[in-house]
Amino acid sequence: MILRSRLATSVGRPLNVAFRQVHLSHIGSKPIPVPAAVKFDITPTSISIEGPLGKTTLPIFPFVKLELPPAEPKLMMVSVEDPEIQQQRRMWGTTRTLISNAVTGMTEGFAVRLYLEGVGYRVAMEEDPRGTADGGNGRRLNMKLGYSHAVFVPIPPHIKAEVPAPTKIQLFCTDKHQLGLFAAKVQSYRKPEPYKGKGIFIGNETRPIKSVKKK
Numbered sequence: 001m002i003l004r005s006r007l008a009t010s011v012g013r014p015l016n017v018a019f020r021q022v023h024l025s026h027i028g029s030k031p032i033p034v035p036a037a038v039k040f041d042i043t044p045t046s047i048s049i050e051g052p053l054g055k056t057t058l059p060i061f062p063f064v065k066l067e068l069p070p071a072e073p074k075l076m077m078v079s080v081e082d083p084e085i086q087q088q089r090r091m092w093g094t095t096r097t098l099i100s101n102a103v104t105g106m107t108e109g110f111a112v113r114l115y116l117e118g119v120g121y122r123v124a125m126e127e128d129p130r131g132t133a134d135g136g137n138g139r140r141l142n143m144k145l146g147y148s149h150a151v152f153v154p155i156p157p158h159i160k161a162e163v164p165a166p167t168k169i170q171l172f173c174t175d176k177h178q179l180g181l182f183a184a185k186v187q188s189y190r191k192p193e194p195y196k197g198k199g200i201f202i203g204n205e206t207r208p209i210k211s212v213k214k215k
Contacts, residue, residue: 024083028092031075032100034068035107040076042066047099051106053174058102063088064095105174112183114169118190118198121145125163128154141169145190146198153186 034040041048047066048057060066063081078096080088104110116123121144128140136154141161143151155161159182160172169186173179183202192199192207199207 025089025092025096028078028080028089028096030096031072031077032096032103034074034076034103036074038103038107040066040068049099049102049106051103053106053109056102056106056174058098060095061088061091064091066099101176105176109172109174110176110179111170111172112179112203114171114183114186114203115201116143116145116167116169116190117192117201118146118196121190121198122166123163123169124166125161128152130154132157141186143186143189145200151189153189156182 035051037052039050041050044062046057046059048055063085065079065081067077067079069075069077076099078092078099080092083089083092123141123143125139126142128134128136128138130136131138134154135156137157137159139155139161141151141153141155141163143153145151156178158173158175158178162170162172164170171179171183173182187200187202190199192201192205194207194209197207197209201207
């Protein structure tokens with residue numbers, strides 16, 4: 001007891017004091033590289049990002065703080081008022097990811113390839129006879145996927161699509177989320193199956209082939 005009392009007195013505080021743990025977001029605390037061609041318009045509730053490929057606006061929560069340090073104008077720092085609050089800590093990393101994706105989209109864009117695997121599977125780009133009536137840009141994908149009929153997929157205005165080969169589709173968009181949604185929509189018409197490896201594959205996606213059990 002004497003040793004405990006002397007040690008507590010020497011450090012100037014009781015030994016049973018609990019240290020406050022500060023929670024940080026590993027993703028949110030990373031700085032966002034900002035190319036010279038990108039311009040920002042920041043308000044308390046939104047951020048507009050303008051680059052060579054266009055302009056987009058993202059909503060942000062009032063507790064999210066964005067800063068461009070004068071010493072490092074090519075970096076953007078994202079922080080929150082109180083990282084101990086679960087909602088703020090959760091949105092910290094999410095907001096940083098959304099802004100980073102928007103910066104990349106407005107400067108470089110996002111691209112993904114789809115591959116058709118299967119006997120007789122083919123795709124071609126053609127004019128859409130319905131024009132833009134269904135919300136497309138006037139062109140569509142004509143896919144043969146082993147059905148008794150062709151599958152037609154209109155191309156949205158925000159998606160650029162090319163068919164460099166009869167079994168390949170190249171998609172480009174400035175919005176990573178919208179690109180993923182459209183790629184998933186195309187794949188939904190013939191999802192990869194695990195027995196013969198047929199279907200529409202996205203990027204480097206692979207599916208293990210299952211062996212058929214013989215009786």
